[in-house]
Amino acid sequence: MKKLLNDPADAVADALRGMAAAHPELRVDHETRVVLRRDAPVRGKVGLVSGGGSGHEPMHAGFVGAGMLDAACAGEVFTSPVPDQVVAATQGVDGGAGVLHVVKNYTGDVMNFEMAAELVAAESDTEVVAVVTDDDVAVQDSTYTAGRRGVGVTVLLEKLAGAAAEEGRPLAEVADVARRVNATGRSMGMALTSCTVPAAGRPTFDLPEDEMEIGIGIHGEPGRRRVPLAPAREVAEMLVEPILADLDLTGGDGVIAFVNGMGATPLLELYVVYAEVAAVLEKSGVGIARNLVGSYMTSLDMAGCSVTLLRADEELLRLWDAPVRTPALRWGG
């Protein structure tokens, strides 16, 4: 393993120290490993809390700020945060209008957020609503699995629900926006290499030079199948077509198209993929209303990408265009 670390056991703590130093507009509680907007709690505004394992940077702490999350809980690498962290974040952002938990559908994340919500309910009158993202079309037979994984849609959801909360809308409406985004967004990912978890010290799986994994998640786990390496044009088809089939998108629909890098793939390659994704969509008669290209939800040093398509309507586009001011995503205002 060749990584820029001190002690692998201190990777998350050291990264949070760096984040605190780099972003004075955030408040980092090193004790609980919670990253908050400096002005949290914002009075009268619904608080948005997300979190999960570390190793997906800039997800989630990079999305804390005006127009997006109020707090993020950083777990150990690829390990969900513990309930105490979620409780601290929830209490830290409650401005009197309730708190929305954005949870990705992984067994550990769901259990720890559920336990935290129970603890909050037992200790205070803060209202908590949880929305679980499960947008990964690679996981199909949910009867025989833990259900679809929460992946790329989580980024879009945090932006869109964050904008709704920033407008001062009540918890029920912010949660509705979140659920609608999850219901109309789908993702599919692929990997060219494994990643190396610092504590494990070696690549999670071996992937020969001439093969790739299709249908991966964001934790360095292998995908649903391994296939021969193909050009970007074919990869784009392999990722987009299952999404189109699942979303039942037809001509005339507009989407927010998100091409996400897994951590070690250069922007040059992500734009190559985006061009091919756009071509596949054009052939299918699906218009791209907005887009996002870059590494926003990563898997440490994994090479590869994912594609997320979200069916857009006027309201979602308005929320998308609303100003956002976070370390990793900022525009407008």
Add this chain to the structure above:
Amino acid sequence: MGRAGAHPGAALGRLSVAVPVDAAGLTAWVTEFARLVHEQRDELTRLDAAIGDADHGANLDRGMTAVVAALEGGPADDPAAVLKTVATTLIKTVGGASGPLYGTFFLRAAGALDGGDAGAFAAAVRAGLDGVAARGKAEPGDKTMLDALTPACDALDAALAEGRDLPDALRAAAEAAAGGRDATVPLVARKGRASYLGERSAGHADPGATSAALLVQAAATALAGGS
């Protein structure tokens, strides 16, 4: 593997003297589990890398190290308090799925522990098992820790019902847990992160079942006396 009778305590057979299921005995159990997890840390992570996300060994080791530290300063004479300390420490330090699942196991066991004899211990462990099943919404055959814990509880209850003493019954439980762990190899996972791999999850022992087998093995060693 699967040779649960091979550890030193087994040679003593029925002559071994049971450690009473008191605070000291439970602390010895948990401390032995921590030792085994530390020793098997890399193996647990290797198993998790095959079908999960390569963190099970590191997480459980971190949690159990914290548990041992917490018990050193904790209440020495209240058995239920010992188990409760284990539970809260695991929930506060492990995260992922292992934290809530092992935490729930010890929390439910603490709540059910009523007395210091073998039957009380078996009932507490059974309550812990039920808690894990409820928290994880899983059942035997899903390729999870339940696949080791369920046969272990069944073997423990059956052996005690036959009139065997606790050390002997725990050895039977450890053997059943190891068998359950081995039986997860061909299974396709239906819960947890391994389930995302579908058919590709077959061919590897489940990391959760493997650590759960260590938990039962630790009980057989620590509560059998003599080893």
